[in-house]
Structures are given as C-alpha cells and as structure tokens.
Amino acid sequence: MILQRLSIINYKNIxxxxxxxSPKINCLIGSNGVGKTNVLxxxxxxxxxxxxxxxxxxxxxxHDQDFFVLEGLYQKGDGTEESVYCGMKRGTKKHFKRNKxxxxxxxxxxxxxxxxxxxxxxxxxxxxxxxxxxxxxxxxISQYDRSYIEALNRxxxxxxxxxxxxxxxxxxxxxxxxxWEEQMAAEGEVIYSKRNAxxxxxxxxxxxxxxxxxxxxxLVGINYVSHCQRGSLLDVIRKDRFKDRAVGYSLHGVHRDxxxxxxxxHQMKREGxxxxxxxxxxxxxxxxxxxxxxxxxxTTPLLLLDDIFDKLDALRVEQIVRLVSGDEFGQxxxxxxxxxxxxxxxxxxxxxYKIFNVEDGEIAEKDV
Numbered sequence: 001m002i003l004q005r006l007s008i009i010n011y012k013n014i015x016x017x018x019x020x021x022s023p024k025i026n027c028l029i030g031s032n033g034v035g036k037t038n039v040l041x042x043x044x045x046x047x048x049x050x051x052x053x054x055x056x057x058x059x060x061x062x063h064d065q066d067f068f069v070l071e072g073l074y075q076k077g078d079g080t081e082e083s084v085y086c087g088m089k090r091g092t093k094k095h096f097k098r099n100k101x102x103x104x105x106x107x108x109x110x111x112x113x114x115x116x117x118x119x120x121x122x123x124x125x126x127x128x129x130x131x132x133x134x135x136x137x138x139x140x141i142s143q144y145d146r147s148y149i150e151a152l153n154r155x156x157x158x159x160x161x162x163x164x165x166x167x168x169x170x171x172x173x174x175x176x177x178x179x180w181e182e183q184m185a186a187e188g189e190v191i192y193s194k195r196n197a198x199x200x201x202x203x204x205x206x207x208x209x210x211x212x213x214x215x216x217x218x219l220v221g222i223n224y225v226s227h228c229q230r231g232s233l234l235d236v237i238r239k240d241r242f243k244d245r246a247v248g249y250s251l252h253g254v255h256r257d258x259x260x261x262x263x264x265x266h267q268m269k270r271e272g273x274x275x276x277x278x279x280x281x282x283x284x285x286x287x288x289x290x291x292x293x294x295x296x297x298x299t300t301p302l303l304l305l306d307d308i309f310d311k312l313d314a315l316r317v318e319q320i321v322r323l324v325s326g327d328e329f330g331q332x333x334x335x336x337x338x339x340x341x342x343x344x345x346x347x348x349x350x351x352x353y354k355i356f357n358v359e360d361g362e363i364a365e366k367d368v
Contacts, residue, residue: 001113001299002331003043004081007071010062011045012038013361020365021331023075024351027342028335030358036335039356039363040117040304043333046072046084047115047302048139049096049106057094066090074113077299084113107153111143114301116289118308122281126268130258137259140288141198144295148194155187159255167248177241185234188254192228195257198291199224206287213279213319220268220280223260227252274311282308282320289329300330307335317344325351 008017013035019026028036037053041060044052051060061068067089074082088094096103103109124132141148162180165172203222210220227236236252244251261268261280268280292301305324309317321344324332336342346353355366 001077001302002075003046003072003113003302004075005073006039006043006046007069008039008042009067009069010065011042011068011070012060012062014038014042014363015062015361017363019356019363022352022354023331025346025353026331026333027346027353027355028333028358028363029337029339029342029355030335031337034358035361035363036358037119037306038361039358040119040306040333040335042070043072043302043304044115044117045070045086047110047113049086049094049109052117052119053121057088058090061088061090082112084109107146107149110149111146114143114292114299115304116285116292116301117304117306118282118285119304119306120310122285123277125281125284126261126272126277130256133259134255134257136284136288137195137198137257140292141194143292143301145194148191151187151190151194155184155191155254158183158187159250159253163249166244166250181234181237184237184250184253185232188233189228191254192226192233192257195226195254196224199259202287202291205290206284209286209290209323210279210283212323213283213316214276215315215319218276219264220283221262221265222284223262224257225260226254226257228254275313275316278308278311279316286323293328293330303329303332305332305334307337309336309338 002023003021004023006017006019006021008014008019010016017039019039028039030036041051041053045060050057054060067087069087070085072084074084076082083099085097085100086094096106096109098109098112125136138148138152142152158180162177162184165177165180199222206222207220210218227233230236233253237250240251263271263276263280268277272280289301289303293299303324308320312320323329334342342355357364357366
C-alpha cells in the first residue's frame with residue numbers, strides 16, 4: 001500500500017498542507033516541536049481511526065479552530081486506488097469514509113492500511129505497565145484478524161459487566177455473575193490462542209533483527225505470560241471471586257496478560273542500557289513490520305520512523321540504515337533533526353525519495 005497524497009487541515013499545529021509523496025522514502029526535517037511528528041500522526045490516524053498520542057479526538061483539532069480534516073489517496077499493489085477521508089467538528093462524532101462511503105463501524109477500517117510506527121514513546125514498551133505491551137499485541141493482530149477485534153470487544157464488555165457487579169454494595173446475583181464469567185472465559189481462550197500463536201511466530205523474526213542491529217553482541221528474548229497458562233480460564237476467574245469482591249475488580253483474565261522482555265536471560269527493564277532498550281524496541285517494531293507484510297492480506301505496511309537514531313551508537317545507526325534502505329521495506333516516512341542520518345540513508349538507497357522541510361506547522365517540499 002502506497003500513500004500517494006496526504007491533505008491535512010487544522011490537525012494539531014498544521015493549518016493546511018498537501019503532500020505529494022514518494023512511493024519509497026519521505027524525509028521530514030526540522031527542529032524539535034515544529035510539527036514533524038504531527039505529520040506522521042496524521043498518517044497513523046488514517047490507518048487506525050485515532051491519534052497515536054491523543055486518545056480524545058477533539059484534542060487533535062488545531063487551537064482556535066472548530067474542525068479538522070484528513071484525506072489520503074492510496075494505491076494498492078494491483079494499481080487500484082483507495083481514498084480515505086476523516087473529518088470532525090467539535091462536539092460531534094467523527095466521520096470516516098472509504099471511497100466516499102461512510103463506515104458503519106470504525107473497526108471495519110482497521111487492517112485496510114497496515115502500518116508500523118517506531119517512535120520515542122516506544123520506550124514505554126519496556127518501562128511502562130503491562131497494558132503498553134498488550135496494546136502492541138492487540139494493534140498488530142487486529143490488522144490482520146478481524147475476528148480478534150470482535151472477541152476482544154466481547155471480552156471487554158463481559159469484563160466491564162463483571163466489574164460492575166463486583167463493585168455493588170449488596171451481594172451480586174451469582175447466576176448473572178456466572179454468565180459474565182463464562183463469556184470472559186470463552187472469549188479469553190480465543191484471545192489467548194491468537195496471542196500465543198502471534199508471539200511464537202514473532203519471536204524468531206524479532207531475534208533476527210536484534211542480532212543484525214547489535215552485530216550479534218547480545219541475546220534477547222520475549223516470553224508470553226497469561227493466566228490461561230494455569231489451566232481452565234473459567235476456573236481461574238471463579239477461584240478468587242471473593243478476593244475480587246474485596247478489591248472491586250477482576251484480578252484474573254487475559255486483560256492481565258503480559259510480555260516479559262529479557263536480555264541475557266534477565267529482565268530487560270533492569271539490565272538494558274538506553275541504547276540496548278532502543279535497539280530492542282526498534283527490532284520489535286521491524287519484526288512487527290515483517291510479520292504484517294506476510295499476514296495482512298499480503299500488503300506491505302507503511303513504516304513510520306520518528307526520531308529513531310537518538311541514543312544509538314554509530315554501529316547500530318549504520319545497521320538500521322542498511323536494513324531500512326533494503327528492498328523488503330515499502331513506503332517509509334522518516335523524521336529527524338539531523339540531516340546527516342537521512343543523507344546516509346539516501347546515499348545507501350537507489351530508491352526514489354522526497355525531502356520536506358517542516359517549520360511551525362508549515363510543510364514545504366525541497367528540490368532534490
């Protein structure tokens with residue numbers, strides 16, 4: 001999938017911009033805080049129907065404006081075009097359209113335009129709570145398996161209902177409690193099976209990328225941890241119902257799943273340097289790209305690289321440049337304050353490229 005043209009109106013600090021894009025490498029250069037990441041976030045929004053940074057849609061509307069509009073013209077592998085539109089006025093719901101036809105449910109759009117983003121906030125995958133790592137897994141699987149989204153939505157609804165019963169002052173009806181527990185268990189087993197298969201497939205790809213970037217200097221691993229591994233999920237959920245009542249929420253289920261990241265057999269969170277942590281998440285995201293390329297309807301994802309070279313030594317930068325300059329990657333968007341890194345990538349690539357200067361929300365294409 002190639003994004004040929006992106007139009008932006010009143011998105012964050014960008015008043016208006018139309019970018020005619022390269023099918024291969026698109027470089028966004030500018031100082032910190034001028035709007036480079038906002039361009040990438042607009043591209044992200046067109047794939048996931050939401051911002052990567054702002055959970056509340058109204059927060060992406062430019063200050064002192066009443067609406068925002070994003071429009072993208074894409075070209076599929078077979079040459080056919082797809083137009084995607086998103087618009088929203090303050091105080092109203094957003095409208096998302098594909099080829100001028102509005103979606104009934106936004107979940108129908110997820111997976112049409114597979115995308116992987118590597119950004120500074122990825123450090124939360126290591127330093128943050130388990131919800132950060134579950135979000136990564138859910139985002140990847142949702143892009144190629146719609147039944148996973150549906151199972152996740154049903155599980156979360158049952159979890160919400162069970163938690164409401166647990167918070168009641170009076171003793172909840174045990175039959176109603178059982179209904180929600182059975183649904184949690186049934187959907188949870190489906191979610192666990194799909195997550196487990198995904199992690200098993202992802203780990204060897206991830207390890208290969210990490211070894212390439214680190215020049216085989218370190219051994220890393222990923223372990224999937226779930227309450228489903230303790231036996232029947234229904235039994236696990238029901239076992240501590242009394243304890244759940246005491247705290248007012250569900251202590252067991254796939255909503256507590258986690259990924260353990262290791263370096264040399266020890267926790268990455270404790271052992272890894274800043275450079276090793278960054279190498280870990282970059283390798284993880286490149287493995288995600290590789291995985292999606294083979295599973296998401298055989299469509300090459302868009303790759304967004306936001307300020308990825310900071311805190312990396314020269315050798316790791318060189319290895320990443322070599323990787324992303326290869327033919328296996330499709331359309332790439334790169335932001336950086338340092339033109340040297342981008343010149344290195346462009347020098348190593350024979351592909352078409354464009355460079356855009358970004359300054360205070362204004363975007364201008366440079367002659368190359």
